[in-house]
Amino acid sequence: MFVPLPSEKKCSESHTVQTHRIFPNDLNSFGALYGGKLMSLIDDTASIAVSRHCRRPCMTASTDTLDFLHPIYENDSVTVQAYVSGAGRKSMEVFIKVIGEVLKTGERYLAATSFMTFVVVDSEDNFVGVPAVIPESVEEKLIHEGYQKRRDNRLKELASNKKLGEHISLTLPYMDN
Template structure:
């Protein structure tokens, strides 16, 4: 059995400037760019927790709560909130800051699931999580329900995918 770890042991912070190439014609950060940052910090948190290679198994919806303006900084915080046998749920909070005024907004929240892999690329057991702070406890307590929702959604998507053709248009 793998020894349990505190949430804070997987905690990751990434802060970046939002430059013009990072933005759309509205002057706000590209959603895809932010999603790449989210996957990046979440994967680091998962590796810190499992101390092994990981793969992204799912990304729950990413709700963009507030635009991130060019010239702002964007800060992402991530940590493992809940685990299964080989899977880890990672919570990511995105905060934008106007560096001139100090005004800050939570701009996005996301949950991602990663699977730890052994040396043969097969799923391997991961440590359980020990939540300490109120935020960690709240996220941990609701983690099982989110995991069940993900499993249900995956089955629905697998069923839907079986209905689609994979033939190229000129082959139909």
């Protein structure tokens, strides 16, 4: 079913928040949240943000950056916040911030930041592109301001990786050929 999209949307319209408690089975051998578990929470939250922004089927194209800034420990909470920070014709950049909270004291800390790219996989003939992004808050404006430079860098990196891929062996290590 065709759902007409506005030509632009506010970052706040895609804003998505998930909060979870960290349990013992979420921990690595250092007593902190597994990085892979956090990556899964980030991807899940970001996917909802892009769906809110464009209301079309989308998939993760890349995790552009993920910086772990502070470990998240058992019984702390982790809040993953995401919003669309920039958009091309079929792609969207999502900014994600991860906030840890020591539930005993209420102390909060920035645990991680990430940028991801998602692409629309809609095959409808009437698809005209995703809405442009309108930042409003100081944070949104700051993040959005760097979008084009990050996008240009991503496209260069993608081209480089495709070229590298032409020389990557697909032979399994235990096979003769």
